[in-house]
Amino acid sequence: MDKETGTLTEPAPARPVLVALDFSTDSEAAFLWGAKHAALISAPLMVLHVIHDPVENPGFYNKEGESTLLPIEDIAEEKMQDFFLNVAKAQPQLKNVQLIDRKLAIGLPAGRIVEVANNENAQLIVMGTRGRTGLSNLLLGSVAKKVLQHASVPVVVVKSEPSEPED
Amino acid sequence: MDAPLDQIALFTGLFGGLALFLFGMDIMTDALKRATGHYLKDILAKLTRNRFMGVGVGAFVTVIVNSSSVTTVILVGFISAGLLSMAQSVSVIMGANIGSTITAQILAFKVSSIALPAITVGFAVSFLAPSKAIKQYGRMFLGFGFVFYGMSLMSDAMAPLRSHQPFLDVLVNLDTAIAAALAGAIFTAVIQSSAATTGIVIVMAGQGIIDLEAAIAIALGANIGTCATAGLAAIGKPREAVRAAVVHLLFNTAGVLIWIGFIPELAAFVQGISPSSENLVGAARAAADAPRQIANAHTIFNIVNTAIFIGFTAHMARLVEWLVPDRPLKIEESATPKYLDKLLLSTPSVALNNVRFELDRMGDQVVAMLNNGFTAAIHPTAHGMSDVIAQDVSVDALHRAIVTYLGKVSSSGLSEADGRDVLGLLEVANSLEDIGDRVALDIATSARKRVDEGGKQDKKRLAQLENIQQNIVTSLKDAIRSVVQHDSELASDVRKRKVGLKRLRQKFERGSAHALSGSKANLTTYIREMELLEILNSIFRTARAIARVQLAEDKSKDSEGVEQED
Known part of the structure; x- marks a missing residue:
């Protein structure tokens, strides 16, 4: 019901919650937060992985034991599949994990995340952060920071539980 | 008074020799790629996350294909076909420059006497060998022979220039390192071969036409000019591929900028470490010693540059990502091929x-x-x-x-x-x-x-x-x-x-x-x-x-x- 006119209107389709993944532990935490939040507000969940080999540690898409070059996009798809298999195994309470809308985009992570969020009319961006510190943070910056700067929708940055410090 | 310069003999010798040199390089590179192409993708697939390994791979592939620009063009092709990332290519591009030093070192050998035997053997093997694989090795020899025969033709043609005043007047314009480097860069970009520039510089220095410092400056400039090949190959390619070509240009230009102010010091250093012709004196000795000194200078600046920049591969890649931003996302068209580069x-x-x-x-x-x-x-x-x-x-x-x-x-x-x-x-x-x-x-x-x-x-x-x-x-x-x-x-x-x-x-x-x-x-x-x-x-x-x-x-x-x- 439209309060001002008092007429019945077609409800607008819910805008998705976009979770950006880099398949790290932090992005798993971000995915779980995003999935819970989307369920809470009854919004569709959409996940995005930006295919980008990290410049400080290249070879992210090299396949262990593979002796020939394979398309990076195919390996990224496999990584996405593995990520969801692991999540489904670790979080059996999550239903229909395999049916979530998945997207892959090639490019620079921060720009692509903002671009996909705009294109898909997302209401929220959820992402993990690797928490780079010191000189490395100053020189290389962080994807999360850039997304926060450029996104036109709210951004939630999730950090995973810190692991037990080693003795 | 000197005999008048036979301009026809000069131009036919110089350009004919250059044509033979480039033709020889082309045959040799093509044969090497065909003989080893199937190993190339395996070598690149084994690239680890270790940048030092990347440098080794770049140097090795360049020695195999005989040209740093060919290595970069192959990398641009692999990246464009979605098989390799720009981040992986940075250290390989650095290694390619080291690999190119081997070519310069080979060119500094006075092997013109074996040029014709190499052509004869290469021709015979490539035409008579029963299997295609052995034919390719014959073509390698044939190309090798052409390269050195081309150099010897250029050397003979240029000999009279030593005392030809109008030519010496032109060379005066190259007396600053920047002018010489610029000339080397432009010439290399035009003929698309830094090896040819290095070859000509070795020939000219060997004839005493230019001195060691000018020769080093031209060879430095060739390192910039060689980037044109990969740059042209990257036109119209995906952004990652364009970025790899820009990494090549950035790395090589930065390297030249570091050295351009220290050419006299580098020349003095290579004179000290390179073998010298004890039996010669004066200009004759300088000319005889110059080829190896140029090759050594080329080797030193390429190795030192890589040693300096290897610690900054990530920062260089980040800079290139900033210089070459993404294009807006495009919907993938199912009817357009993705991998046929x-x-x-x-x-x-x-x-x-x-x-x-x-x-x-x-x-x-x-x-x-x-x-x-x-x-x-x-x-x-x-x-x-x-x-x-x-x-x-x-x-x-x-x-x-x-x-x-x-x-x-x-x-x-x-x-x-x-x-x-x-x-x-x-x-x-x-x-x-x-x-x-x-x-x-x-x-x-x-x-x-x-x-x-x-x-x-x-x-x-x-x-x-x-x-x-x-x-x-x-x-x-x-x-x-x-x-x-x-x-x-x-x-x-x-x-x-x-x-x-x-x-x-x-x-x-x-x-x-x-x-x-x-x-x-x-x-x-x-x-x-x-x-x-x-x-x-x-x-x-x-x-x-x-x-x-x-x-x-x-x-x-x-x-x-x-x-x-x-």
């Missing part, structure tokens, strides 16, 4: 590998067509058949692109194994296109007839038919996968499924015949079911033919191995 044509085995990836893509589309077409065919209204027909347009476009690309690959003179591979992959492409046509034409026609006739489908028989269709889809997927991944075990498994499928088919036929009880509706349903079954069966036969391509490739490899062992 023209730059890969010079390494046929890599190009053929990418044809496999494109066939995989085409296969996915054909499988989707088969699924959608079948669903539409058994749907009471044959809804969705127009989408299937639209998908066939995309499959046909990919088929045309793959066949054209294979035509280009095969026109570049292939090894026997690659030649067989081309034929096999053509068969796979044609088979997939054939399946697409059968879905878009035969299944669509059958579906239309069924809608017109309004026959009813029995649920139990429908489930049986769906089971047969799913078995055939799985077999088709596996057959394609066996070719893409060279998996003969899987191909053999697909071939064996004939018996199981025949049983399913016979069971279905018996059931349908039993249900045929004379009514017109049952008769038309029976006819359509048998029609669909026959189309599916012919698709299965084509899937088995695709699997046979992989088995035939495996068999020919085995027989080659046996021949080699013999």
Whole structure:
């Protein structure tokens, strides 16, 4: 019901919650937060992985034991599949994990995340952060920071539980 | 007074020699790539996350292909085809410069006396050798001979220039390091070969026409000019590939900027460490010693530059990502090939590998067509058949692109194994296109007839038919996968499924015949079911033919191995 006119209107389709993944532990935490939040507000969940080999540690898409070059996009798809298999195994309470809308985009992570969020009319961006510190943070910056700067929708940055410090 | 300069002899000697040099480099590089191309992709695949390994790989590949710009062009091709990332390529590009120092060191040898014997032996081997592989080694020798013969022609032609005043006046303009480096950069960019620039500089210094410092400055400039080759190759390519070409330019330019102020020091250093002709004095000694000194200077600045910048690969890559931002996201067009990059044509085995990836893509589309077409065919209204027909347009476009690309690959003179591979992959492409046509034409026609006739489908028989269709889809997927991944075990498994499928088919036929009880509706349903079954069966036969391509490739490899062992 439209309060001002008092007429019945077609409800607008819910805008998705976009979770950006880099398949790290932090992005798993971000995915779980995003999935819970989307369920809470009854919004569709959409996940995005930006295919980008990290410049400080290249070879992210090299396949262990593979002796020939394979398309990076195919390996990224496999990584996405593995990520969801692991999540489904670790979080059996999550239903229909395999049916979530998945997207892959090639490019620079921060720009692509903002671009996909705009294109898909997302209401929220959820992402993990690797928490780079010191000189490395100053020189290389962080994807999360850039997304926060450029996104036109709210951004939630999730950090995973810190692991037990080693003795 | 000096004898008048014979300008015709000078120009024919200089440009004829340069042409022979470049022709020789081209033959040598081409032969080296053909002989070792299939190792290249394996070498690059083994790139670890370790940048030092990347430098080693870059140097090694450059020594193999004999040119740093060829290595960078190969990298641009691999990145453009989605097989390698720009981040991985940075250290390889750095290593390529180190690899190019070997060429300079070889050029500094006074081996003009063996140029003609190398041409003779190379020619004889390349024409008389029984196998294509040995012919390639002959062509390497032939190219090597041409390179040195070209250098000796240039050297002879330039000898009179030593005392030709107008030419010496021109050289005065190169007395500053920046002017000399600029000349080296422009000349290299125009002739697309830094080795040729280094070769000419070695010849000129060897004739005493230019001094060591000017020669080093020109060789430094060549490092910038050589970036033009990869730059041109990257035009119109994806951003990652453009970034790799920019990394090359940035790294080489930064290196030159570091050294440009220290050329006298570098010259003095290489004079100190390079061998010297004790029996000569003055200008004659300087000229005799210069070639090795230039090669050593070239080696030193390339190695030191890599040592300096190896710690900054990430920052350099980040800078390039900032300089070359992404283009807006584009929706992937299913009818446009993704992996058929023209730059890969010079390494046929890599190009053929990418044809496999494109066939995989085409296969996915054909499988989707088969699924959608079948669903539409058994749907009471044959809804969705127009989408299937639209998908066939995309499959046909990919088929045309793959066949054209294979035509280009095969026109570049292939090894026997690659030649067989081309034929096999053509068969796979044609088979997939054939399946697409059968879905878009035969299944669509059958579906239309069924809608017109309004026959009813029995649920139990429908489930049986769906089971047969799913078995055939799985077999088709596996057959394609066996070719893409060279998996003969899987191909053999697909071939064996004939018996199981025949049983399913016979069971279905018996059931349908039993249900045929004379009514017109049952008769038309029976006819359509048998029609669909026959189309599916012919698709299965084509899937088995695709699997046979992989088995035939495996068999020919085995027989080659046996021949080699013999």
